[in-house]
Amino acid sequence: MNITFDIGNTRFKYAVFAEGNMLHNEILDLNTKNQIQIMETIDKYMINTNSVIVSNVGKFSELNYLNIKNKVKKLLIVSDKIKLPFKNKYNSNKSIGSDRIALASGAIKKFSGNPILIIDIGTCITYDYLNENNYYFGGAISPGIKIRLLSLNRFTNNLPNIDFKVPPSLIGDTTEGSILSGVFYGILSEIDGKINMYQNENSKLTVLLTGGDSRYFAGKLKNTIFVEKNLLLDGLNFLIEINE
Template sequence: MNLVVDIGNSRVKLAVMESGRCVAERVAERFSAAVLGELTAAFPVRRAIVSSTRGDAADVAAAVRAQGIPCLEFTPQTLVPIASDYLTPHTLGRDRLAAAVGVTVLWPGRDVLVVDCGTAVTIDLVTADGTFRGGSISPGLRMRFRALHEFTAALPLCDVPDSDELFGRSTSGAIGAGVLNSLVFEIEGYIGRLRRQIDGLCVIFTGGDAKYLTKRIKNAIFADRNPVFCGLDRILEFNASEEDLP
């Protein structure tokens, strides 16, 4: 079994992977040695990989190694089993690259558009030949709500509305409709243009806020298996045997 630690902008996710499938998962705001210990005590973890968008992967990797588990720190120098057209690979988010690897495992031989709805919304294209072609980054739902509240004098801080109406009939309703619909239209614009260029394009949604968007976008697939977990697991298997890891 492999341990995967994905440190994102807002949350830390740990997963135990067996034969490419997640058998246990924990989510927290911060990395916890106690949670790590719980997982390693319950499952025979033989090796691990740590990925971070915050820059603290080395400390977490050290904590994993302190439990006697060989651990790979996912860095820009780490080899990955896909090609990339990205011009600045050292700035490419580890989570974006891991998700790109993951979709080649989950949907092999397909052209896949990966829409990751987290703190930021990333829309990335992986082509059928296993190449990461790049993508876009824009503010996520919560960031958009916060921006309207924090950069104006009177607009309230709102949350995602239950309604899918185009227009709100109150200020909070108008903010909810504006934020949610603008993101839906943004994503639909990417999907529509790419589907005119790529036959059989597969559109995959992942991330904590994907549930608000998939029900509003036609022919969208919600990834029931986390492509970042699958990608990190594949990268770990690709790079080293247990004996080779630090």
């Protein structure tokens, strides 16, 4: 049995795999209250676990790493130093996020041999491109929903800090509605525009949409996409398999 941990900027995700199949997964907010639950989760599944892999772009203490390492046969930390299923053409190998490595790995496991654009919508929106020969080139990073909403509040005098919901219409008839429309349709236009630009470079492009906030946009995009909500967790398990 394998366990995959994805520690993001705001959420903690984990999944339990056996023989390549996902048996269980859960998502928790990364806050002080849930730190105890995270530790309990680690303890609960460690008994019959062979390997654990961690992708960490957030805050995961050395104590948590030590707790895992003492209970499993193998602990794998995602970085450019482990064996990867793609050839890395990113100019700054050491700065590539472990989440982007895991996403690219998951994409190759399912769609190898195709040019792929991975769009991950979370705290940030990341775009990652692989060609048909499994070369990873990088892509783009832009602000996600929460960052855009917070920025409008923090860098203006009068705009409120609001919670996100899909706006009822394109034209906002209140300040809140106008903010929601600007953020939602701004991201929607950005994603469709990015897909179009990549398709101009390669008409056979396969587009994968993933991430916690992808559910807001999946049915609204003009372009054809594949929704892969567990792409990162699947990619982490694939990395365990090729690093055995």
